[in-house]
Amino acid sequence: HLHSDDFAEPSEAVLAFEPPVSLAATYVPEPRPVETSHDILAYYFPGWDASAKWECIRATAPVRRPLLGYYDEANVECIDWQIKWAVENGIRAFLVDWYWSEGGQSLLHWFEAYRRARYRDLLQVAIMWANHNAPGTHSREDWRAVTREWIEKYFTLETYYHVDGMPAVYIWDAQAIRADLGGSEEAVAALAESQEMARAAGHKGIAFIVLQHHVNETDAAHWEIEGYHGHTSYHEWGDAYRLAPTPSRGRFDDIVATSPDGWERRRTLSEALKYYPVVDTGWDSRPWHGPNATAFHGRTVEGFRTLLRSARSYCEQHGKPSVILGPLNEWGEGSYIEPNLE
Numbered sequence: 564h565l566h567s568d569d570f571a572e573p574s575e576a577v578l579a580f581e582p583p584v585s586l587a588a589t590y591v592p593e594p595r596p597v598e599t600s601h602d603i604l605a606y607y608f609p610g611w612d613a614s615a616k617w618e619c620i621r622a623t624a625p626v627r628r629p630l631l632g633y634y635d636e637a638n639v640e641c642i643d644w645q646i647k648w649a650v651e652n653g654i655r656a657f658l659v660d661w662y663w664s665e666g667g668q669s670l671l672h673w674f675e676a677y678r679r680a681r682y683r684d685l686l687q688v689a690i691m692w693a694n695h696n697a698p699g700t701h702s703r704e705d706w707r708a709v710t711r712e713w714i715e716k717y718f719t720l721e722t723y724y725h726v727d728g729m730p731a732v733y734i735w736d737a738q739a740i741r742a743d744l745g746g747s748e749e750a751v752a753a754l755a756e757s758q759e760m761a762r763a764a765g766h767k768g769i770a771f772i773v774l775q776h777h778v779n780e781t782d783a784a785h786w787e788i789e790g791y792h793g794h795t796s797y798h799e800w801g802d803a804y805r806l807a808p809t810p811s812r813g814r815f816d817d818i819v820a821t822s823p824d825g826w827e828r829r830r831t832l833s834e835a836l837k838y839y840p841v842v843d844t845g846w847d848s849r850p851w852h853g854p855n856a857t858a859f860h861g862r863t864v865e866g867f868r869t870l871l872r873s874a875r876s877y878c879e880q881h882g883k884p885s886v887i888l889g890p891l892n893e894w895g896e897g898s899y900i901e902p903n904l905e
Contacts, residue, residue: 591643594682596650601878602885604724604839605649606691606797607657608893609673612636619850620894627850627894630902637672642680648902649686649891656687656724658733658887663709664697678720689724690717691774695736701743703753710757714764726770726792730761735797737773737786747785754790772839783833793837794829798889798898800843801825803859813859818843819866823873830881842867842874844889847897858897867900 610616617633634641649657662669677683690713694701717723718730725731734740741750758768770792775782778794786794800813801821807813826840844867847858874886890898 594647599653605888606890612672623850626905628904642676646682646686658691661690687722687724691733706753729768729770731770750789795839799841810857815859815862844898851895
């Protein structure tokens with residue numbers, strides 16, 4: 564209901580009716596990849612293969628509605644849309660969360676659909692082994708089995724992502740592997756055996772890159788000894804958590820301002836290990852963890868753009884070949900940049 568006093572002055576408008584837009588395309592249009600100065604990688608969480616998985620998002624955070632709708636990642640067309648949006652915005656590879664526990668596996672639907680995707684050759688992939696979900700299950704025989712799985716079913720993909728000429732495997736929890744195998748010496752032997760297996764299969768080796776949030780010099784020293792190629796993290800918040808008024812009222816602006824300090828602290832831990840900086844995509848896990856969960860508020864496009872520019876400058880300053888974006892689609896944790904209603 565409009566009233567004359569709703570407007571400061573009378574207005575005029577012209578309506579023009581154009582011919583209807585043709586929607587004749589029956590599938591995802593062919594992607595148009597863009598070139599980038601550095602490799603841009605991104606974590607991907609394959610956790611959305613059933614309608615029930617989206618219930619907490621529908622109920623508590625409806626603004627987090629993907630442009631694809633509440634999608635099923637087992638649908639190849641979904642994967643092709645994700646590939647198109649990724650490569651057209653400069654993302655070269657997905658580091659896909661991967662689950663293995665003594666041969667038991669879960670959430671493989673995304674990889675299976677990716678293998679059948681029309682545009683698969685445009686987007687590279689690598690395993691991010693979420694081994695922290697299976698504590699106490701690692702043994703030397705299991706380590707051999709998981710290495711065979713990587714070599715036979717993943718490294719054979721022409722699109723598998725390489726670091727320094729080697730297929731890269733990102734491992735969430737190096738400490739768990741060390742503890743389960745019986746110490747650092749056993750971890751050294753296990754990683755060395757994996758390298759031998761990879762070379763026997765025709766590869767240069769394996770670039771093992773460990774993920775860990777809180778790191779000190781002792782951790783880095785263990786990784787050097789055990790044979791890791793580099794290190795990174797799943798998130799990088801800088802000092803934002805410490806600066807938050809309360810854990811549930813953190814500020815994304817603090818992530819933007821202090822992440823470069825976080826990158827530098829990580830880089831200087833070790834001369835031998837390569838560090839790969841992470842640009843965070845946010846955190847607000849209330850859909851999964853309740854109303855008092857940790858959250859960083861005030862995420863904006865401009866803030867994210869500033870963070871990306873800082874990362875580019877950091878990579879140029881220190882000769883870093885790549886940067887990793889935080890998760891693309893951790894909708895339940897509030898770490899997402901896939902096209903969406905918000």
